[in-house]
Amino acid sequence: MAHEQTLEELYAIIKGRKETPKEGSYTNYLFDKGLDKILKKVGEEATEVVIAAKNEDTQELVYETADVLYHLLVLLVEKGVPYEAILEELASREGVVSKTAERKAITDL
Structure with a gap:
């Protein structure tokens, strides 16, 4: 079985591309x-996820989904947000009960 790349590993590869650009790299094209x-x-790919979810x-x-995750990781690297910050944020939510009444309604879809 082939090695399954984690999002953390992909983040590290993307960060490496920013630090050491590789000619012809799509990632470096985005950074440039x-x-x-x-x-x-990110917006385009998120919209494509929504459309794909409506299809069979x-x-x-x-x-x-893979596309949007990749582009989100590029965004995190561009903004200097460490991957660990996302993991910490998700962990802080574990076991937290969210009441839908506390959330603002989404009215403009």
Whole structure:
């Protein structure tokens, strides 16, 4: 069985690309274009996840989810947010009961 890459490992690879650019790298293309390009891609990929989820093809959903996760990791690296900060935030939510009444309603979809 092939080695399964974790999101943490992918984050480290992306961070390495930022620190040591590789010619022809799509990741470096995103870093070179800057924050606005990265944000545009995150938005596009998130929208594609929503569309894929409405379709019957679960493989499309898997593909688009991988794309959005990758672009989110690029964004975190660009903004200097360590991967561990995300893990810590998720861990802090473990066992926390959220009341839907406390959340602002989403009205503009």
